Amino acid sequence: MRLFDTHCHLDFDIFQDDFEPQLKSAYEQGVSRFVVPSVGSSNWAKVHQMAAGHTDIYYALGMHPYFLHPQSIDELPTLKEWLNRRSHQCIAVGECGLDAMVKVDMALQEKVFIEQVRFATSCQLPLVLHSRKTHHRILQILKQEKFQFGGVLHGFSGSYQQAMQFISLGFYIGIGGVITYPRANKTRQAVAQLPLESLVLETDSPDMPLNGHQGKSNHPKMLGEILSCVALLKGMSEQTIAEIVWKNSNSAFCICE
Template identity: 85%
Template sequence: MRLFDTHCHFDFDIFQDDFDSQLKSAHEQGVSRFVIPSIGSSNWAKMHQMATDHTDIYYALGMHPYFLDQQSIDELPTLKELLNQRGNQCVAVGECGLDSMVEVDMTLQEKVFIEQVRFATSCQLPLILHCRKTHNRMLQILKQEKFQYGGILHGFSGSYQQAMQFIELGFFIGVGGVITYPRANKTRQAIVRLPIEKLVLETDSPDMPLNGYQGKPNHPKMIGEILSSLASLKGMSKQTIAEIVWKNSNSAFGICE
């Protein structure tokens, strides 16, 4: 069974001691492809190097709303240039989006997000979206920009109606550790109703620990646990779901299977 972690921050320092061992532990659990989204200019070069060193690692270039400051505006031309010069393993723009839960000026967030949407359009690349309490505004921007290249709504924890609005715009829904928590009833029920053909798996490592692992760093090797929860919710076999979400994940990023 082949598994694809569509969103993990495998470049973070916590994984860098003996990274080959970290990678092997994921491989041993069936995880054979990874997408690492960048958070800003601080890790763009590292993304490229990791993908150069490991053929199973793909990456995205972008600016996470949490890490924005006024200097971010000045870095947008560099981001555009890197995207224009990208190799085959740069498969998306992101992680980018809007977050009303952080102390970053929303005007700045929107300006940087809109520019990244436009970069994705000019490069014909999908987006990896970060969205917290901003679904309506994000949808409005995507429609205003007439964005047509889809991508993934990362870290989904909303309602069925919210998810379907993004699916209608061509996005897949990123399913992570939140579905392992019985108390996350709204999200779990939404996932039950959403079409399996529009779901992908992600860990958001080292964040978003699974139920029973609170306080411990998350890891791409845990993707199988998320698969098990999804299979239970959907009433389908793990093998069947694994095959479908593998195809979905590659399709989302335009990667040949």
């Protein structure tokens, strides 16, 4: 069984002291591919270098809304340069999007996000989308920009109807630890109904700990527990789910299997 963690921050400090053993522990649980999205200029070089040393690690270059500041506008040309000279393991623009839950000016968030959508179009790359309480506005911008290269709506925790709107624009839905919580009724029901062909799995490590692991750092090796939860919600075997989401994950980022 092959698993693909489509969103994990392996470059964060918590993984660095014993990186190879950390990676090995994920391999031992069947996780054999990873996408590491960047959050801003502070880690573009780091995710690039990490992927250069590991053929099973892919990365995305972008600017996360949480980490934006007034000077972020000035960093956009540098992001475009990074994308123009990207390696083949750079498979998306992101993590980018909008977040209504952080104290970052929404006008700034929108300007930076729109530019990243345009970069993705010019590079013909998918997007890794971050959205909290902003699904409607992100959908408006994607339609306004006539974006056609799809990607993944990361860390989904919305309704079936919201997810289907992104799927209609060519996006896959990133399913993470939130579905392991019984109280996440709306999202669990949505996952049960959504077409399996539109789902990918993620941990968002070291964030978004699974139910029963609150207060601990998350890890790609936990991806199998998310798979088990999806299988339960879908009433299907884990093997069947794993095979389909493996294909979906590679398709989302145009990676050869």
